[in-house]
Amino acid sequence: MAKDRYAEGRPGKIPPNKYHELAWIIGEPEIGEDVWIGAFCVIDGSGGLKIGDSCNISCGVHIMTHDTSRRCITEDRFKNIEYMPVEIGHHVFIGEGSIILPGTKIGHNSVVGAGSLVIGSDIPPYSVAFGSPVKGYGKVDEEALLRGEFKTIKTDENR
Numbered sequence: 001m002a003k004d005r006y007a008e009g010r011p012g013k014i015p016p017n018k019y020h021e022l023a024w025i026i027g028e029p030e031i032g033e034d035v036w037i038g039a040f041c042v043i044d045g046s047g048g049l050k051i052g053d054s055c056n057i058s059c060g061v062h063i064m065t066h067d068t069s070r071r072c073i074t075e076d077r078f079k080n081i082e083y084m085p086v087e088i089g090h091h092v093f094i095g096e097g098s099i100i101l102p103g104t105k106i107g108h109n110s111v112v113g114a115g116s117l118v119i120g121s122d123i124p125p126y127s128v129a130f131g132s133p134v135k136g137y138g139k140v141d142e143e144a145l146l147r148g149e150f151k152t153i154k155t156d157e158n159r
Helices: 069-073 142-146
Strands: 024-027 040-043 048-049 086-087 127-131 134-140 151-154
Touching: 040 048, 134 142
Parallel strands: 024 040, 048 086
Antiparallel strands: 127 134, 134 151
């Protein structure tokens, strides 16, 4: 029987963190002030992760900064794990069950809709994006935010 290289030395428990007892935080991501991280999230800081202030990371979100797919499918002939950083600006909401893959940048004051798959995209500030893969839907109305309201504006390319 083949040796299970993944089972050795792993107690099967999520290491404690200050965000949620059921969130798994890997490595040492830079997480800003007043950030909420829900249950069942995987927050992978192994390849470099910055999360700005006042973000909400909803339940079940996975933010990945590494990729082992080449190593796996080449039967370990490709030995390297590939790492790419992820940057999330201030005041970003990431909806439940979304997956953020390596190389992604999400601008400040943006919304990523629930169940979205973000594949190494640059999402500009004040964006509303959702889908699998994610597509721009519109923009957050900056003037409405100043009035304490939340409104979106559809963009021409997504009508």
